[in-house]
Amino acid sequence: MNKKIAFIGAGAMAEAMISGMVAKNWAAPENIIVTNRINAKRLEELKENYKVTISKSASEAIHQADILILAMKPKDAEQALRLINKAVHADHILISVLAGISTDLISSLLDAPVPVIRAMPNTSAAIGYSATGIAGGKFAEVKHMQLAEELFSCIGTTTCLREESLHAVTGLSGSGPAYVYYLVEAMQQAASSMDISEEEARDLIAQTLLGAAHMVKISGDHPKQLRQKVTSPGGTTEAGIQMLDHFQVKNAIEQCVKRAAERSEELGKIYTRSSSQGIV
Numbered sequence: 001m002n003k004k005i006a007f008i009g010a011g012a013m014a015e016a017m018i019s020g021m022v023a024k025n026w027a028a029p030e031n032i033i034v035t036n037r038i039n040a041k042r043l044e045e046l047k048e049n050y051k052v053t054i055s056k057s058a059s060e061a062i063h064q065a066d067i068l069i070l071a072m073k074p075k076d077a078e079q080a081l082r083l084i085n086k087a088v089h090a091d092h093i094l095i096s097v098l099a100g101i102s103t104d105l106i107s108s109l110l111d112a113p114v115p116v117i118r119a120m121p122n123t124s125a126a127i128g129y130s131a132t133g134i135a136g137g138k139f140a141e142v143k144h145m146q147l148a149e150e151l152f153s154c155i156g157t158t159t160c161l162r163e164e165s166l167h168a169v170t171g172l173s174g175s176g177p178a179y180v181y182y183l184v185e186a187m188q189q190a191a192s193s194m195d196i197s198e199e200e201a202r203d204l205i206a207q208t209l210l211g212a213a214h215m216v217k218i219s220g221d222h223p224k225q226l227r228q229k230v231t232s233p234g235g236t237t238e239a240g241i242q243m244l245d246h247f248q249v250k251n252a253i254e255q256c257v258k259r260a261a262e263r264s265e266e267l268g269k270i271y272t273r274s275s276s277q278g279i280v
């Protein structure tokens with residue numbers, strides 16, 4: 001890939017993507033330009049760790065790049081886009097990973113007909129395991145979608161969807177790693193109370209999650225079937241699952257995913273409203 005990519009925003013998600021791209025040799029590190037609002041130390045850290053090019057000026061980064069990746073918090077998007085608008089043109093491709101923010105809102109803040117692609121990756125991008133959903137805005141053509149698909153496929157899997165579905169994707173797989181880490185925290189807590197060391201527990205839990213994830217992906221069996229294969233009548237799993245049912249954990253997880261998706265919609269609405277009032 002000989003295109004230049006500018007990250008506007010240098011936080012956790014930008015780093016996860018940079019780390020994955022560099023590890024896969026998808027882009028030469030010097031072709032990745034990273035910029036943020038004020039934190040020069042953070043840029044130096046990314047330069048040191050990944051050998052990327054850093055820039056203190058977003059407009060300078062935009063002038064050098066072919067692909068722009070918007071990676072600031074939704075609340076900072078309007079200010080960033082007002083600046084980006086001065087440098088961006090229709091030959092750029094703008095990829096936004098912002099939760100909740102629609103391509104229409106982004107396009108409404110830009111004068112040029114820039115192809116905008118909304119993406120929802122997750123932090124497992126850092127090790128090539130992101131599950132990313134992408135959707136194209138009104139100026140995004142097939143060739144732009146293909147490029148975005150190629151980009152995200154270097155850091156995991158990519159699914160093309162209708163843009164309305166990206167709120168759900170955000171609740172499911174964008175935030176998803178955090179739910180899994182929450183489960184790991186709980187399992188580690190249990191292990192520690194039963195005198196298993198943190199290190200031993202981490203290995204046992206991680207391998208258990210990996211094995212179960214591969215089974216879900218490879219076996220083609222419904223998760224309920226997979227669960228039943230573990231559950232002997234009158235055995236340990238049944239006793240454990242009874243506690244999950246007692247605490248309505250399935251319902252809690254369903255509500256968790258739906259609430260996160262709803263929050264994505266809310267973020268979209270907050271910033272649509274604020275943007276029209278010019279007060280983000």
Ligand SMILES: NC(=O)C1=CN([C@@H]2O[C@H](COP(=O)(O)OP(=O)(O)OC[C@H]3O[C@@H](n4cnc5c(N)ncnc54)[C@H](O)[C@@H]3O)[C@@H](O)[C@H]2O)C=CC1
Pocket residue numbers: 008009010011012013014035036037038039058071072073074076079080097098099120121122123174175
């Ligand atoms: N962290 C995650 O798991 C995921 C995050 N996202 C999205 O990625 C975006 C970034 O999230 P994080 O990396 O977690 O946030 P973060 O807070 O770690 O990083 C945000 C970065 O944006 C920079 N920034 C703020 N205003 C700016 C401006 N006007 N111009 C240039 N840079 C600016 C900050 O200096 C910082 O480097 C969010 O919109 C979030 O919805 C999407 C998928 C997963």
Ligand SMILES: O=C(O)[C@@H]1CCC=N1
Pocket residue numbers: 099170174175
């Ligand atoms: O929590 C958030 O808002 C972001 C979006 C998906 C994951 N992290």
